[in-house]
Amino acid sequence: MKTIGVVRFLGTNCDRDIWQAVEMAGARPQWLWYQDHFDPSDFDGLVIPGGFSYGDYLRCGALAGKAPVMSDVKAAAEKGVPVMGICNGFQILCETGLLPGALVRNENLRFIDQWSPLKLVNECPAWRSPAPEITLPIAHGEGRFVVDEGMEKQLWDQGQVWWTYKDNPNGSVGDIAGVLNSNKNVAGMMPHPERAVADWMGGIEGLAFFS
Amino acid sequence: MKVGVKILPRTEVLDSQGRAVEKTLERSGRLLNSCRVGKYIQLDVDAATKDEAFEKAKDIAEFVLYNPLIESYELEIL
Numbered sequence: 001m002k003t004i005g006v007v008r009f010l011g012t013n014c015d016r017d018i019w020q021a022v023e024m025a026g027a028r029p030q031w032l033w034y035q036d037h038f039d040p041s042d043f044d045g046l047v048i049p050g051g052f053s054y055g056d057y058l059r060c061g062a063l064a065g066k067a068p069v070m071s072d073v074k075a076a077a078e079k080g081v082p083v084m085g086i087c088n089g090f091q092i093l094c095e096t097g098l099l100p101g102a103l104v105r106n107e108n109l110r111f112i113d114q115w116s117p118l119k120l121v122n123e124c125p126a127w128r129s130p131a132p133e134i135t136l137p138i139a140h141g142e143g144r145f146v147v148d149e150g151m152e153k154q155l156w157d158q159g160q161v162w163w164t165y166k167d168n169p170n171g172s173v174g175d176i177a178g179v180l181n182s183n184k185n186v187a188g189m190m191p192h193p194e195r196a197v198a199d200w201m202g203g204i205e206g207l208a209f210f211s
Numbered sequence: 212m213k214v215g216v217k218i219l220p221r222t223e224v225l226d227s228q229g230r231a232v233e234k235t236l237e238r239s240g241r242l243l244n245s246c247r248v249g250k251y252i253q254l255d256v257d258a259a260t261k262d263e264a265f266e267k268a269k270d271i272a273e274f275v276l277y278n279p280l281i282e283s284y285e286l287e288i289l
Contacts, residue, residue, distance in 0.1 A: 059278055066275055095278070102280045104220075105227045146224055146281060171225070 002027040002044035004210070007073065007089075009034040009064045013051035014086065014194060021194040022047070025210035034067040040076030045126070047210075048073070050087030050139075050192060060103060060142045061091030070096055082126030083186045084209070087140055090178070090188030099179055099188045100155065101147035103140075107171025111141040115202065116177070116191060117166040122159040124180055124187045130208035136191035137202075138169065138177075143190040145172035145179070155179060163189055212258045213289040214268035218277045219249035252276055253289070261288050 004022045006029050008015050015031075022029040032038055032046070034053075053064035064070070070092070077083050077098050085093040093099040106112055120132045147155065152173055155161050162178035170190075178189030193206030220226040228248040236243055254271060258264035268286050277284040 058275070062275055062278070102278055104224065104281055107225065107227055109227050109231055144227075148223070148280070171227075 003042065004029050005032045005038065005043045005046040006030065007032045007034070007046060007048045007069055009051070009053035009067060009092075011052040011055055012049050012088070014049040014088075014192065015051070017192075017194040018047050018049040018086070021197045021207065021210045024197055025207055027210065032069055034064065034069050036069050036072075038069070038072050040072060040079050040081050043076065043081060045082040045084070046073060046076060048083070048085040048089030048092055049194070050089055053088055053092065056088075056142075059095070061088060061093075061095040064088075064092045065095035074098060077181070077186050080183065080185050084127050085186075085188040086192055086194065087143075087190055090190055091142070093186060093188045098186050099181055100151055100160070101145055101173075101176075101179065103142050103190070104144050104146055105142050106140070106144050106169075111139075112143070112169050113137075113139045114169065116169055118163045118177055118191060119166055121161040121164055122180065124162055124184060126185045127187050128208045128211050130205045133166075134205040135196075135203060136193055136206055137195040138191045139195075140170070140190055143172070144170045145174075145176045145190075147173055147176075158182060159184075162187055163191070212256060212261070212264040214254045214256060214264050215287045215289050216252040216254060216268060216272050216276055217249065217285045217287070218252065218282050219247055219284075221281055221283055224281050249282070264288060 193209040196203040196206035233246040
């Protein structure tokens with residue numbers, strides 16, 4: 001059975017949802033506390049859940065990016081361990097430099113909480129994609145992905161765009177909802193697959209991400 | 212010694228907060244060319260000289276206070 005580390009900071013609030021999604025997908029979740037250090041070889045994958053780490057102080061994900069646990073997440077990523085950041089987890093991975101770009105306030109200044117249709121652009125070998133087109137919940141105030149033109153071109157050219165929004169709710173550059181690092185083992189997305197893992201939630205398309 | 216760190220969104224990045232403030236001002240008849248919203252951080256560091264304080268503040272700012280992809284910063288000795 002695969003072991004998936006679930007990283008928790010003060011203010012993380014999607015951790016129990018990720019834990020349950022990982023269990024439902026047949027893997028064994030294990031907590032990783034923000035002050036902890038760990039051995040990357042003990043894990044088959046790492047998930048950084050959403051929430052409001054450090055109360056979103058300074059910039060979303062900036063302070064969490066400097067927490068002790070992140071030095072080991074970086075080491076794990078460099079060794080090829082699959083890492084996925086969702087929502088605030090995506091912001092944290094961008095702030096640490098494990099993923100390109102940054103996430104800033106939504107264009108319309110509103111916190112957006114809705115189901116958003118997404119399109120798969122490039123498969124991530126580490127985290128499965130359920131289908132080429134899916135719909136997942138989004139819930140964020142600062143989810144507008146920004147990157148300079150040169151880097152945007154690189155993302156498209158090198159197959160690092162993971163998912164795009166079909167309706168671009170937040171003003172992200174190139175409709176980008178999720179990206180991959182150049183090695184394709186680190187992935188981040190603003191939508192919440194863990195909130196779509198049972199029929200009563202409104203969809204089960206998120207489960208495949210954890211399988 | 213106290214050092215101020217002024218952080219503003221880069222001009223290439225759409226500053227949605229600044230735009231909202233600008234629209235409110237315009238709606239109330241206070242016309243202006245533009246408005247950008249950033250943040251101001253005050254540091255107190257041990258330093259014998261202004262240069263030393265400046266170097267320490269620069270290291271702190273570049274470590275975590277600002278994100279060069281989306282923001283620019285300026286230091287001022289207070």
